[in-house]
Amino acid sequence: MFTGIIQAVGEIAALEPRGGDVRLRVRTGKLDLADVRLGDSIAVNGVCLTAVELPGDGFWADVSGETLAHTTLGSFRTGRHVNLEKALTPTTRLGGHLVSGHVDGVGEVLERRRDARSERFRIEAPKPLARYIAHKGSICVDGVSLTVNAVDGNVFDLNIVPHTLAETTLDGWQKGVKVNLEVDLIARYLERLLLGEAAAESGGGISMDFLRAHGFSRE
Numbered sequence: 001m002f003t004g005i006i007q008a009v010g011e012i013a014a015l016e017p018r019g020g021d022v023r024l025r026v027r028t029g030k031l032d033l034a035d036v037r038l039g040d041s042i043a044v045n046g047v048c049l050t051a052v053e054l055p056g057d058g059f060w061a062d063v064s065g066e067t068l069a070h071t072t073l074g075s076f077r078t079g080r081h082v083n084l085e086k087a088l089t090p091t092t093r094l095g096g097h098l099v100s101g102h103v104d105g106v107g108e109v110l111e112r113r114r115d116a117r118s119e120r121f122r123i124e125a126p127k128p129l130a131r132y133i134a135h136k137g138s139i140c141v142d143g144v145s146l147t148v149n150a151v152d153g154n155v156f157d158l159n160i161v162p163h164t165l166a167e168t169t170l171d172g173w174q175k176g177v178k179v180n181l182e183v184d185l186i187a188r189y190l191e192r193l194l195l196g197e198a199a200a201e202s203g204g205g206i207s208m209d210f211l212r213a214h215g216f217s218r219e
Contacts, residue, residue: 070103101143110155125155
């Protein structure tokens with residue numbers, strides 16, 4: 001588990017194809033690795049990876065075909081800067097929100113504009129994720145815990161303050177950039193809980209018929 005509060009910006013140092021998947025080396029910059037052991041988790045742009053080697057200036061991790069297909073890691077090249085966060089401990093300050101490091105989908109930056117000292121971004125999420133994104137709710141974008149400022153369908157707005165721009169890779173975002181999205185953990189479990197016994201049925205999910213049958217809609 002993570003908090004979405006970025007601890008350092010690292011760099012992709014190497015990418016080695018390994019029979020359909022990839023072994024990835026990350027230089028971790030100012031990230032303190034003194035308490036990191038083999039098998040520990042580190043989030044890279046919001047993707048939970050396991051350290052399999054610790055060469056001193058960073059770590060190596062194996063990236064599965066599943067992860068390459070469903071996150072932005074499949075498009076990474078050497079030299080790319082990435083957001084890094086070590087897994088939380090029982091004494092970690094929860095400055096962001098609970099983040100699992102399991103990416104739900106890839107979004108796209110539609111717009112960037114100046115707003116006083118901040119930057120405003122509009123991001124398009126995959127349509128199936130829209131129901132989990134709420135005004136003033138939390139969302140994790142490239143590993144950063146952020147507050148949703150507005151929602152219009154599957155497009156949401158973010159206001160990024162100068163500190164976040166300076167301490168993460170977000171200042172490099174421009175129109176067309178792809179980003180990893182993880183929706184709020186509570187929203188996902190709440191949807192499953194609302195299904196009740198229907199959750200055990202194959203293909204079960206919340207639909208308008210489900211909502212009408214349970215008194216949540218009068219349409």
